[in-house]
Amino acid sequence: MAAKIHIERMMYRNSIAVPGESAASYALVKLIPSGEGPKPLGLNLALVLDVSGSMYEEDGTGRSRLARVQEAALAGIRKLRPEDTLSVVAFAHNAQVVLPSTPLSDLAKIEDVIDRIDMFDVDPGGTCMDQGIALAMAEVEKSKAAGRLSQIVVLTDGETSGEQICRQLAEQADQQGVHFTVMGIGTEWNASLLKDLARLAQGKWYYIDVCQAHETERIFLEEFEHLASTAFTKVEMHLWPVKDVRIKRVRQVVPEIKELPLTEPEDRHLAVAVGTLERDKPSRYILDLSLPKRPDGNYVLVQMEVRYDLGSGRAESTGKVPLQIQYTEAGQGYINAEVAKHIDEIQIYELNKNLQEAIAGNDQAEAQRVAETISRKGELLGPRGAKKTMLARQVLQELHVGGRVSKKTQLAVDDAARLAEEMPLPSS
Amino acid sequence: MSKCPVCDFQNEDGALFCEHCKSDLGAAELAAAPVAVHAAAAVEASAVPDASVAEVACPLVAVAVAEAAVSEAVPVAQLDAGAVAVAEVPIAVAVPLPDAPPVTVAPEMPAQKPSTAPDISLPSAAPVDAAPAAPAGEPARLPADAKPKLVVIRGQRMQVEYPLYEGDNYLGRADEKAVDIDLEDQEPPDRVWSSRQHALITYENGQLTLEDLNSTNGTFVNRMRVHPGQKRPLHVNDVIQIGTVHLKVMV
Numbered sequence: 001m002a003a004k005i006h007i008e009r010m011m012y013r014n015s016i017a018v019p020g021e022s023a024a025s026y027a028l029v030k031l032i033p034s035g036e037g038p039k040p041l042g043l044n045l046a047l048v049l050d051v052s053g054s055m056y057e058e059d060g061t062g063r064s065r066l067a068r069v070q071e072a073a074l075a076g077i078r079k080l081r082p083e084d085t086l087s088v089v090a091f092a093h094n095a096q097v098v099l100p101s102t103p104l105s106d107l108a109k110i111e112d113v114i115d116r117i118d119m120f121d122v123d124p125g126g127t128c129m130d131q132g133i134a135l136a137m138a139e140v141e142k143s144k145a146a147g148r149l150s151q152i153v154v155l156t157d158g159e160t161s162g163e164q165i166c167r168q169l170a171e172q173a174d175q176q177g178v179h180f181t182v183m184g185i186g187t188e189w190n191a192s193l194l195k196d197l198a199r200l201a202q203g204k205w206y207y208i209d210v211c212q213a214h215e216t217e218r219i220f221l222e223e224f225e226h227l228a229s230t231a232f233t234k235v236e237m238h239l240w241p242v243k244d245v246r247i248k249r250v251r252q253v254v255p256e257i258k259e260l261p262l263t264e265p266e267d268r269h270l271a272v273a274v275g276t277l278e279r280d281k282p283s284r285y286i287l288d289l290s291l292p293k294r295p296d297g298n299y300v301l302v303q304m305e306v307r308y309d310l311g312s313g314r315a316e317s318t319g320k321v322p323l324q325i326q327y328t329e330a331g332q333g334y335i336n337a338e339v340a341k342h343i344d345e346i347q348i349y350e351l352n353k354n355l356q357e358a359i360a361g362n363d364q365a366e367a368q369r370v371a372e373t374i375s376r377k378g379e380l381l382g383p384r385g386a387k388k389t390m391l392a393r394q395v396l397q398e399l400h401v402g403g404r405v406s407k408k409t410q411l412a413v414d415d416a417a418r419l420a421e422e423m424p425l426p427s428s
Numbered sequence: 429m430s431k432c433p434v435c436d437f438q439n440e441d442g443a444l445f446c447e448h449c450k451s452d453l454g455a456a457e458l459a460a461a462p463v464a465v466h467a468a469a470a471v472e473a474s475a476v477p478d479a480s481v482a483e484v485a486c487p488l489v490a491v492a493v494a495e496a497a498v499s500e501a502v503p504v505a506q507l508d509a510g511a512v513a514v515a516e517v518p519i520a521v522a523v524p525l526p527d528a529p530p531v532t533v534a535p536e537m538p539a540q541k542p543s544t545a546p547d548i549s550l551p552s553a554a555p556v557d558a559a560p561a562a563p564a565g566e567p568a569r570l571p572a573d574a575k576p577k578l579v580v581i582r583g584q585r586m587q588v589e590y591p592l593y594e595g596d597n598y599l600g601r602a603d604e605k606a607v608d609i610d611l612e613d614q615e616p617p618d619r620v621w622s623s624r625q626h627a628l629i630t631y632e633n634g635q636l637t638l639e640d641l642n643s644t645n646g647t648f649v650n651r652m653r654v655h656p657g658q659k660r661p662l663h664v665n666d667v668i669q670i671g672t673v674h675l676k677v678m679v
Contacts, residue, residue, distance in 0.1 A: 023442035
């Protein structure tokens with residue numbers, strides 16, 4: 001049986017009462033890859049690496065950041081297959097293609113370039129990530145082929161010139177079907193820029209904490225593993241809400257929390273860009289709904305369909321499935337524990353957004369209030385929320401002692417807030 | 429609309445946290461204590477996902493129609509009192525009008541029972557689809573399609589339901605060994621009194637049985653201790669207490 005995606009869905013409550021004109025409700029949708037092992041797609045990759053002066057800092061580890069990145073990249077590419085292609089661009093004050101698009105079968109040549117990346121003629125003063133990305137996009141364009149996933153992995157440790165150009169390039173990449181992965185190493189990079197690039201080009205952002213010994217390698221391995229297992233591309237969730245039902249927003253919650261862009265191709269037909277999915281990892285989404293008042297009975301709220309490409313260029317579909325609920329004026333139904341947990345995680349993620357804004361705006365009182373709320377909420381999650389609770393407490397501690405939050409803690413909180421914890425419930 | 433207690437932002441009824449300041453909203457106040465009607469609704473829920481029409485008639489209509497057919501086909505003398513009680517009442521209640529009163533009033537319908545039934549005194553009214561009220565001392569057998577569950581009536585997250593599956597259902601706190609019902613989120617973090625493998629509920633042949641697994645602080649049903657080794661049968665509406673968490677058995 002061909003690889004396909006299976007949809008499971010459940011409401012926050014299986015029956016509701018709407019006393020007023022409308023009520024908010026939530027639905028959890030799971031996308032589960034199934035069928036015979038979906039084949040991972042061939043990869044068309046570009047690595048864009050910052051080789052500016054600050055990359056030579058050792059951060060107390062005895063090895064420069066660049067050396068750690070080189071080692072991590074060499075480990076990461078071992079996850080690739082002979083038919084995958086890789087190009088490497090180095091940037092600092094200027095940018096250069098140090099390795100044009102090369103198949104992994106030519107491993108020796110690739111490893112040699114990565115080993116010598118600090119020896120190319122790139123002036124280490126200053127950073128022009130925008131030029132680096134532009135060169136990578138040209139390389140990726142050359143090796144583009146149907147059924148291959150095109151991805152540009154960008155790593156930087158600092159601010160760059162041409163921020164607006166970077167954003168434009170990300171938008172352009174998305175239109176061309178090329179995805180970005182962005183990695184910020186250390187604490188001096190522009191978080192909002194890198195997050196924007198990830199969002200615009202439907203990819204992921206990573207924070208590499210330089211004080212953690214093997215973090216660079218861990219993240220490279222995680223990302224390359226993820227790329228090498230991608231089997232579904234151009235995944236879109238299509239939603240047709242019935243009259244008077246409103247879909248306010250759609251967020252992914254597993255593997256990480258992020259809001260997904262909604263477009264409206266036609267009246268009452270919404271499309272959600274899900275991105276890519278790995279061949280054996282289910283993903284989960286929460287839909288925020290607004291439901292109208294209705295007489296008692298069972299109603300379909302939304303028809304949903306997921307479309308995807310297995311690399312053949314042909315659009316596959318799950319077919320339409322309904323999302324239903326029971327209306328009972330007598331009283332509310334019981335709460336589904338799985339859905340409730342994810343909503344708690346989303347709340348912390350949202351609180352974190354407020355916290356980041358408060359810190360950036362130097363609003364100490366607000367930062368304190370939000371951090372306290374996160375700390376309380378994290379406690380309710382028990383051990384599953386332990387990291388988030390601990391980091392919130394760290395924020396409060398730093399505010400109390402010095403009146404400000406260190407960049408390092410700020411980044412760590414940002415990173416942790418979007419991770420949903422895995423849930424050991426009996427249902428899949 | 430409901431106002432956020434922290435920032436006064438107007439949120440939609442039922443929203444779980446404020447759109448503006450992200451503080452908790454008491455969505456619980458919208459919930460009247462969930463009523464027995466959900467026993468009926470839940471039992472039919474398994475049929476619901478298969479229906480893909482825009483509006484499905486109230487599921488109880490289907491039940492009533494089936495049971496009405498049964499009661500007409502079988503001579504009344506052959507039915508025992510229990511069966512008649514179940515078969516008769518739904519005929520009166522299951523009127524498929526959009527503004528029909530909610531099903532909870534089912535027991536109060538004897539005046540409308542059809543004249544085909546002889547004058548058999550009905551046992552005290554029980555909710556239509558729940559297990560018939562058990563005579564004292566006899567464990568109640570749940571109908572084959574019942575979906576029993578535990579509902580939290582006291583705990584950190586109220587009204588959460590945990591389904592009980594056929595076979596073994598372990599209660600406790602997930603650690604290296606998984607549990608089916610994890611009480612971790614229900615107990616306040618400073619008063620964790622449940623053990624990792626605290627208790628076991630077995631659901632076999634329509635019968636629910638609770639056993640304490642040598643827990644440190646004990647397991648209680650309706651305020652009476654269940655001792656390790658004692659297999660305590662469970663009935664609908666029994667309240668199990670583990671630590672400060674109260675769980676009610678429902679279908």
